[in-house]
Amino acid sequence: QKEVxxxxxxxxxxxxxxxxxxxxxxxxxxxxxxxxxQYSRKGPELLMYTYSSGxxxxxxxxxxxxxxxxxxxxxxxxxxxxxxxxxxxAMSEQQAGTALIFGKGTTLSxxx
Amino acid sequence: GAVVSQHPSRVIxxxxxxxxxxxxxxxxxxxxxxxxxxxxxQSLMLMATSNEGSKATYEQGVEKDKFLINHASLTxxxxxxxxxxxxxxxxxxxSARDPAGGISYNEQFFGxxxxxxxx
Numbered sequence: 001q002k003e004v005x006x007x008x009x010x011x012x013x014x015x016x017x018x019x020x021x022x023x024x025x026x027x028x029x030x031x032x033x034x035x036x037x038q039y040s041r042k043g044p045e046l047l048m049y050t051y052s053s054g055x056x057x058x059x060x061x062x063x064x065x066x067x068x069x070x071x072x073x074x075x076x077x078x079x080x081x082x083x084x085x086x087x088x089x090a091m092s093e094q095q096a097g098t099a100l101i102f103g104k105g106t107t108l109s110x111x112x
Numbered sequence: 113g114a115v116v117s118q119h120p121s122r123v124i125x126x127x128x129x130x131x132x133x134x135x136x137x138x139x140x141x142x143x144x145x146x147x148x149x150x151x152x153x154q155s156l157m158l159m160a161t162s163n164e165g166s167k168a169t170y171e172q173g174v175e176k177d178k179f180l181i182n183h184a185s186l187t188x189x190x191x192x193x194x195x196x197x198x199x200x201x202x203x204x205x206x207s208a209r210d211p212a213g214g215i216s217y218n219e220q221f222f223g224x225x226x227x228x229x230x231x
Contacts, residue, residue, distance in 0.1 A: 043222035044222045046220075088156070100146075100156075101158075102157075
């Protein structure tokens with residue numbers, strides 16, 4: 001079993017839809033959870049960062065972490081064509097320690 | 113946010129040659145840089161962690177003699193793929209940690225990546 005599981009999609013939605021992206025993980029020591037957005041042939045850019053369980057909201061984006069279920073989510077409200085990209089979840093055990101463990105990424109396409 | 117650059121953005125080489133990829137932190141000093149490899153439709157896989165002034169730490173399964181990493185300064189790390197073969201063709205991405213900035217000490221800023229094609 002891989003440490004981080006993420007459905008690669010692709011996921012296609014119409015403009016304005018609410019998008020839900022998810023990852024599950026097996027390592028209970030993970031404490032730091034991140035969502036990155038990666039456009040084609042570009043490096044990832046950090047979207048959301050969460051420590052431990054809970055919710056975090058930033059504009060149209062909401063990140064949720066449920067450590068008891070080892071499940072994290074990213075919600076995108078009022079999706080736009082510019083949101084079309086690959087979304088990668090990433091996590092780590094320590095704040096200043098090991099490198100990130102990434103999911104495979106989910107490819108999202110928002111049509112206008 | 114902090115900016116990380118990579119050079120070249122794309123390289124095509126013949127099998128058996130060596131290729132050097134540079135990763136630079138442009139507006140901060142990075143004591144730690146990471147090198148990842150990403151195959152099509154796959155996740156980023158960590159290859160090695162590079163600390164300024166010391167030897168890189170390689171992940172299990174990554175050949176240290178094939179993928180040479182040098183982190184000679186606080187703003188530059190290089191990855192040299194020696195005797196490249198077609199199976200080394202991939203997207204190589206570096207990241208750098210800015211200990212003085214970012215939203216947390218763990219935030220990594222990624223470069224734009226280098227696409228290597230070995231013929």
